[in-house]
Amino acid sequence: ACKPVSSHPFKGNVDLKKLENVIKKYTGKKIPFIVVTVTCNSAGGQPVSMKNLKDVKKLASKYKIPVFIDAARYAENAYFIKKREKEYRNRTVKEIAHEMFSYADGCTMSCKKDAIVNIGGFLAMNSKRLYQKCSSFGILFEGFPTYGGMAGRDMEAIARGLYEGIDERYLEDRIGQVEYLGNKLKENNIPIIEPVGGHAVYVDVKRFLPHIKPEEFPAHALCCELYVESGVRAVEIGTLLAGRDETGENRIPKLEMLRLTIPRRVYTYRHMDVVVEGLKNLYKRRKEIKGLKMVYEPPILRHFTARFKPIRGEL
Structure with a gap:
């Protein structure tokens, strides 16, 4: 990822060896979760492969650490998987995205990116207990869980954009x-x-x-x-x-x-x-x-x- 002219198709991949070294270094200390950004903005907008997502989840599960996806550009990442990872050439972007999220415990989503809207976003997670804790903070700082500080118009646009973004x-x-x-x-x-x-x-x-x-x-x-x-x-x-x-x-x-x-x-x-x-x-x-x-x-x-x-x- 740090070689500007390298043509590696998935330069956004997590270095699994380095990740495990960090986990071991902080053994006994709280690592709340691991974030995988798809695509990786700070590495030049580079995608993460499906294999890497799967391997990160496997490693995280070994140490009982949740995985969250920064999903702002998930549709673009899914498109790159379709084009560059041969096992997925005949899969739809929607199917690929579904599998991507199966290797995560939750996600953050800035909808101004792949939901193609002006404003808004959301948190999603598998754990109901964690959702309830997050919702309490949402009420304090954003708004009721049914709208999270967003206008109805913006929520409608997000609902539409999530479909259009995977076209x-x-x-x-x-x-x-x-x-x-x-x-x-x-x-x-x-x-x-x-x-x-x-x-x-x-x-x-x-x-x-x-x-x-x-x-x-x-x-x-x-x-x-x-x-x-x-x-x-x-x-x-x-x-x-x-x-x-x-x-x-x-x-x-x-x-x-x-x-x-x-x-x-x-x-x-x-x-x-x-x-x-x-x-x-x-x-x-x-x-x-x-x-x-x-x-x-x-x-x-x-x-x-x-x-x-x-x-x-x-x-």
């Missing part, structure tokens, strides 16, 4: 548009994370801006430059997102990426060409791009509201 014609078109953008960027020598993921194309900023140190937030600097250049709003997945360790030092991730997330059912292929042109122009003058200095850092989730200024010169 294979829709998924082929949606993932095809992302692939088109990725291929166009490669044709123009823009370094990206490969293979192209399901919901976004990720630019490999370590290769794009090798002269900017991680502490100067190169991926976020590229985001700012892209917005000024072409009005395209991207997001950083790198040092800014990684936050600080217990000593107060910035965590330096293995991947420094600019994420080009494509909204569903919004843009045409011509819009993708505009994105390509913007990055082409920046790549030509990449040596002129400067890093950023953080001038305001919130205590938590700094990547959402931090503020910056150019280290040298103006953007």
